[in-house]
Amino acid sequence: MADYDVAVVGAGPAGAALASVLAPRYRVVLLDRLAEPLARIGESLIPAARRLLRDMGLLTAFEAQGFPAYLGNRSFWGGAEQRTDFIRDPDGPGWHLDRAGFERFMRAAAVARGAKMMAPVRLLSVARSGSGWRLTLKAEERGFGLQARLVVDAGGRTAPLAKMLGAVRQNTDRTVAHWLHGTDAPAAPPDAGFSTVESTREGWWYTAPLNGQRVVAFHADPDGETTKNLSTAALVTQARALPGIGPLLQSSAFVSDKDVTTTAANSARLRPFSGTDWLAIGDAALSFDPLASRGLFHALYSGYSGAAACDAVLQGQASGFESYADDLDRIVQAYNRHLAVFYSAERRWPDAPFWRRRQHAFNETNA
Structure with a gap:
């Protein structure tokens, strides 16, 4: 043995x-x-990982893999658009x-x-x-x-x-992610280097370009009405109709023939x-x-x-x-405090089960 x-x-x-x-x-x-x-x-690997990879003695070999830079985040949340970047981050950019x-x-x-x-x-x-x-x-x-x-x-x-x-x-909570990969047009996408999130009544969406590929995901509760029997066509159609993420998918000519995968999130x-x-x-x-x-x-x-x-x-x-x-x-304690701030910033749908559940859960956790 x-x-x-x-x-x-x-x-x-x-x-x-x-x-x-x-x-x-x-x-x-x-x-x-x-x-x-x-x-x-x-x-998405945030800039602070650079120190960990260096301490593990892996940074040089990791950077040689050529993963594209993760430059920042864009959000359509609480009725406002916001863009943050890592320009002032002492660790530099992250990676997609x-x-x-x-x-x-x-x-x-x-x-x-x-x-x-x-x-x-x-x-x-x-x-x-x-x-x-x-x-x-x-x-x-x-x-x-x-x-x-x-x-x-x-x-x-x-x-x-x-x-x-x-x-x-x-x-x-019970969040699940319905996601798929697809391809963008050969030209550089308008959101190159940025992750984008957008809130809706039943959950929130995410997309990021990945060297000619792209990931699109919808995060919701498993009992949400728009998530039942979600096909590739339905997911892409819903994403293209979003006021924030939709134009990104249109201008990057995003297409996908991949099946939708649902995973715990x-x-x-x-x-x-x-x-x-x-x-x-x-x-x-x-x-x-x-x-x-x-x-x-x-x-x-x-x-x-x-x-x-x-x-x-x-x-x-x-x-x-x-x-x-x-x-x-x-x-855990710091994470719960930060997530409570993120979810409490969306106040447009106080009666929607997705938002009510999370605001209640994280407020209870931090009590």
Whole structure:
């Protein structure tokens, strides 16, 4: 049976970040249910990530990937148009990522530093074994086990490992994202480098150009009237009719033949974030509303800080995971305050279920 210092369940940005930091010093294994990353929404990486990537020793290789710059945000919110940019940000611009390409880069970085990659594999069970853990896994039709001193849940919103250990996910809301990718005309789009959001009665829309591609998404409650049986044609038609985003799609000649994908996009947290010889990172620990544009940054941050916590515990500092959990608690409190401000700024539809639910939920959370 293979023996590791740290087993990481999930090889997305958070898990790969943690593995790349720890692998030069420890025996680390990365486990993922997917052989290759999938195309997905969540492509905005804010400027502050530059410091994290530099501290992880990945910035130069990351910049060589050529991801387009993320220059700022434009919003049509509360009846007003606003544009903010990162010109004065000391970290410079952020990035609009090819998400699957970024995840491949992060996986490769972890493996290059010595992490063992196993994919596709499925976690069947985890149990205490001596001073560590025994994980039972399945690859194709073959079952096998491995031993690890510490285990890390980087398995995304489903938090598969943490749930097996008794942790509970707490949802603040039920937001889902209906999204698709498509293509723009060859000419530079009018919103090059900018993400745009626009509020409507039943939710809010998002779009961003991605090197000739484009993502369009509608965020709403799953019981919203306009989201039932949402086809590609219906989503694009509704987006083109928006007063703010519509002209962007028209002038960029946006088209799509992709199916609409619906994914969870709600705020949620894990209780607890960690326990004896285990912790959760990324979406498994904290899931952010896409309006905050913090999902990818949090994945890298929690992977980096989670690696420091693992190092502390492996060096005999029993409080390492407690300090990590305290840090995440402070992040939750700041996040809830900021999101309450964002949602309370839209007052045009006080009777609309989408807005009433969020303003009530985040006001309660901050009480």
